Amino acid sequence: MPKLSIIIPCYFNEENIPVTAGKLFETEALFPPEVTFEYIFVDDGSKDNTLAELLKIRNANPEKVKVIKLAGNVGSYNAIVAGMEFATGDCNAIITADLQDPPELMLQMYAYWKKGLKLVIGNRQDREESTMQKFFANGFHWLMKKIALKNIPDGGFDFVFFDKQIREEILKIKENNSNVFYLMSWMGYDYVNIPYVRKQREIGKSRWTLKKKIKLLIDSLLAFSYFPIRAISVMGLLLGVIAFIYGLYILVAKFSGVIAVQGWTAIMLVLLFVSSFQMIALGIIGEYVWRGLDASRKRPLYIVEKAFPNDLK
Template identity: 55%
Template sequence: MSKITIITPCYFNELNIPVYAQRMIENESTFPEGVTFEYVLVDDGSKDNTWAELEKFHASYPHKVKIIKLVRNFGSTNAVYSALPYATGDCIAIISADLQDPPAIIAKMYSHWQNGYKLVLANRTNREESFVQKLMANITHGMVRKWGLSNLPAGGFDLNLFDKEVRDVIVTMDDKNSFFPYLLIWLGYEYVSIPYVRQKRELGKSTYTLTKKIKVFVDSFVAFSFFPIRLISVLGLLLGSFSLILIVVVVISKIMGGVPITGWSSMMAVILFVSSFQMIGLGIIGEYVWRGLESSRKRPNYIVDKVKQ
């Protein structure tokens, strides 16, 4: 039978880890007999007692639990990257420590992997969250799906399972400033998705702040879409066409003896409009240039402080 590795990034999850440990061990009974398990949990620079709780989980199941501590917070995607080299399973699942994604789905995902799929996703059909949270998530995912990765499943996903072959490809890529779930889709493997409802968080407080959400949104566009750059070109052509038409109107008006379009207010309006477009364009280009600079520096995506395996 096969071995499955379950990777979980942790950030300020001291309340969640004991519940997570119990639920995951109980969930093993939903798999076919003979399947072996490996858990790789990463403390992504937490400042609470997350690491202490991970040590307790490791002490209880030293034969199947590996824990990694990063020197600081590098983000959930980089936390997953840090765990992949330690994953020795035939397939790997990624699940969050807050258990908003039900662990019971992993067994269904595993059965699809047994049938030959190298990538299996659990896509959200709904979320037990506030209207604002759902609206922001749907807008972000919808825009990336429309202008970046058209083969994304509707509703988005976090919980996923993939073959060790996919893991090897990701490790060798050493991708930077990306979003791990979208990277899986970008690879191009045929996948199957399982619909589910994302549950409300029961313990602890989410650290997925507005700033982090914006970063994920920008990273997703820059990493997987050329739409912002193309948009600048289109707007530039439209603005240039508008300026040319305005020049023709002014010249014709002057020739015909009419009153030319002049005046301080209209002049300032045009200047401010063009200047704002230039600043926005430079900002978008800067996002691409910055990520190219980050990649060229060859800095590591994460730095490991300690490992227990």
């Protein structure tokens, strides 16, 4: 009897929880009767009534619902890894608590898993969101596909169905400042992607701020690509060639007397340009160095404050 573990990260989702849980329970009826379910709701340090709502669901369905309360907000990706730690299924699914991704798609994903695929991706073919949200999301995933991971599907994804072997590998890695979905793709398993249209959020307010989006972009690029460091080297080489050519020009102009050598303005422009490049380069190098330091500390990705039922370990 295959067991499906569904991991749902939650952050300020008190209004979504009853609706999301109800929809997930309804989706069970679409699966073959031999499939058993467990739901792992991870409260990512919410400060509203998210935990209270989750415990209501847990108390009404104690045989299949687990609730994990994290001590602080660590981000949805780390919360997902926390959920994996408590998952026991033969296969797993990750879905958001705001119902923007269709739970019924998991039935098709399960069918592919039964055929032997260890990873099934639900990729966003389109989204019912604002133009700016689409621009950022599409630009982010286009950039990642071009310079980091060539094998990811177009449109991006955060709705996946995967085998317990992938779950176990991710728990071994527990990488800081990374992207758990791209990590699955990076592993190299064959996968199939199922396109769908992501719905507009109807309940509650998104906490996915611009600051978090920028951090995700930086984390994902640095975790899966050496492009930023390589770009610094290439740019430095080009500047060196330009400086050499310009230096020859100055020497010729100086000693021939044919062309008057320009003074203060040209020097200031060169200094400002080169100084700016140096600061940007130091910033990029600093990001890599800081991530190395952060990894060497071996601090946990999350702290579990409490798990329900209380005998969970």
